[in-house]
Amino acid sequence: MIDVENLCFTYPNGKEVLYNVHLKVQDGEFVALMGENGAGKTTLIRHFNGLLKPTTGRVLVDGIDTKKSSVASLARIVGLVFQNPDHQLFCETVKDEVAFSLKNFGYPEEVVERRVRGILETLDLISYIDSSPFMLSGGERKRVALASVLVWNPKHIVLDEPTIGQDYQQKDRLRNFILQLNTQGKTVIVVTHDIEFIAECKPRVVVLSGGRIVGDGPAVDILTDESLVDKASLVRPQIAKLMSSLSDIELPANVIDLFTARTVLASKLKRAGTCR
Amino acid sequence: MSMRIFDGFKFTKLPTPVHQMDPRAKFILVMSIFAICLMFSNLLVLLIVFFAQIPIIASAKSLRRWSVSMKGGALLATLIFVMNFLTGTTLMYSLAMTVKFLALISCFSVFFMTTSPDDLGLALENVGMPFTLVFTFTTAVRLVPTMAVDAQTVIDAQRSRGLELEKGNFLKRIRNYIPILIPLIVSAIRRSIELAEALESRAFGASEKRESLVTLRMKLSDYLTAIVALAFLTLSIYVYFYIRLPSLEFAFKLPSIWPWSYA
């Protein structure tokens, strides 16, 4: 469990970024962290693996106080995937790149070999195992970065803006992959402002605005709350807008994904007698 | 050696009279201080020059950052003191050299903290530097804080993969910086390419003659500052050649055990 208690954080240059953040993420949950640019999302997630330590308050990861722990030891249980893969790629081959973390954590050679191959198979990158990561396309580099974090099988995974620059198909694959990770019992926290993506996954949504948590609940409740959404510089999902403007015709207002909308409307319309 | 020393040279926008001074007047002021510092080895004079800068820094609301760069330079200052004293010069002389160093850092620190790279560029253009060169300079300066943020992100990303920078023997620690340097260099190259594309798309270099929207104009206060600075410089030159200064010579020095010591 990731337990954030009364977290306040101020950068060394005096900028106050987080105010009294209170958050509990249970093992195996899928949480979307949303909010406007500059709301403090990136700052918050850097507390989960100890890169930043609280100014006041505390952060407990599986009971361990991050203030008393090193980044290297916390990194074993919290895998943080950064937004821009170019900020971490440096090896000559994809294989070395993915093996980097395992070597840092002291895994023996045979285990490294096996795990690297395993994760590359899972992420459909095995054909690039001996290629240079710099020669791959943007989307492929993002997958290599993801692989290099998943390879050590951390219990909690945090993804920082994984959908930026991805096309529709890539996002679809990502969504399925995240749900798969969740099924395996991993905690997944995604920082994003991609509303449509979240509308289809329907996770728990935590909204951060101006350094404070202003919303925390199921996606169907949070993303349909107009004033909350507006405050955090977001927009409601297309389906939500559609359903809310039809709410006077006895349609449920808190539908946000395509599948549910289709089911609800199909049955309603068939009853209204408009089938062929 | 602290990276914080660079904080004292970073430009921040503040509405103070020092910030709004024409960069050319400021440059004359700084150069005068620089010349005076170089001329004198007398501790009294150097201390005056050092402390005289403090009100200027205060009016620029930059005391805190200046003190950070002083702290950052403290190591080097101590080194200068030690090197001087141990090689047989007097205590006063060694102190004077240290104060000279700190006074020089201060005056350049104030200059860069209060002058935006754009204004600096305009001033350089004014004195006839070709625009392309000026632009290279101002872009480089502008990119320093951006690259610093990139560097921090790369360090964070690699630490999140278990990289421990502070562990290991000397050789290992050097090797640990490869995962930091390579992404940084690659990011810098990518950024340069994007900048170049944007420059081309905005017709950079399309015309030989180039009028800029904003021009530097010297106000009365700028002229006065420059005149006062030059006046002090002239006075100093006079003092240097014609006036015997009270010397704080407490001629304490180490016994000459060093074969190369000199008085």
Next chain:
Amino acid sequence: MPIIEMRNLTFTYAGAGKPSILGTDIVVEPGEFVVLTGPSGCGKTTVCRCLNGLIPNFYSGEMTGDVKVAGLDIRKTSTMELARYVGFVFQNPENQLFSLSVERDVAFGPENLGLPRDEIRRRVDWAMQVTGLSHLRNMAPYELSGGQQQRAAIAAVLAMKPRLIVLDEPTSFLDPKSAQEILDVISRLNRELKITIFLVEHRLDAVSRHADRVIVMDKGRVVLDGKPSNVYGEEAWLIGIGVPKVTMLFHLLRKDGVSLGSIPITVEDATEELRRKLMS
């Protein structure tokens, strides 16, 4: 005369194994609002680069076919010259703003063109007013939000008075609200100033209401080209572009056996159509 005439264009980057775009035909008339979309790697950015001269001047390679922009052959015209007619807005606002104030950034382009100072002043004030940035003129780019930075980039391009503006995924790094604001600004440039817009975008739900035409590319070729309502069908969905959800909803309902009228591309159109059906 069309403002973009791309005929049978094939381009292979120097050192690449295969062409990035193949036999591409794109013709755009002045005043159109065209959206180009497609899966990653389909050649969208390559097409954009051909429109302002970055290809072949900045990026070399093998080119066959013809490209004329504003009547100029890109093979024979320098990027500098084309910059007078074509403005380019990039994805990342950070790397296309050069100065420490919005005003000076907007002035950068006209300054490069060697215009006299009072003309620059006029253009800068006008561009900032159109994009709603006049009150931010002395701010530094790092003091602005992402959305404001992109608006500054647009103003900077606008000040050069181009006839065509090419934008390569300008909303990628922006939050949804800022993205919508930027698209409104772009739409205004098209409707009020009659500037031709060539926009590469994934967020089709936000942009479809403004677009006259959507071009879909896949694996280097143009596969669909027409009005949004005609393009957003099964084929587009299978290629993997982000067809607006309300459009997909109607396609799926049709499959379920519900008879509906025209396929909408905006929430408003969808609401109207559904309301009509449900009330009858």
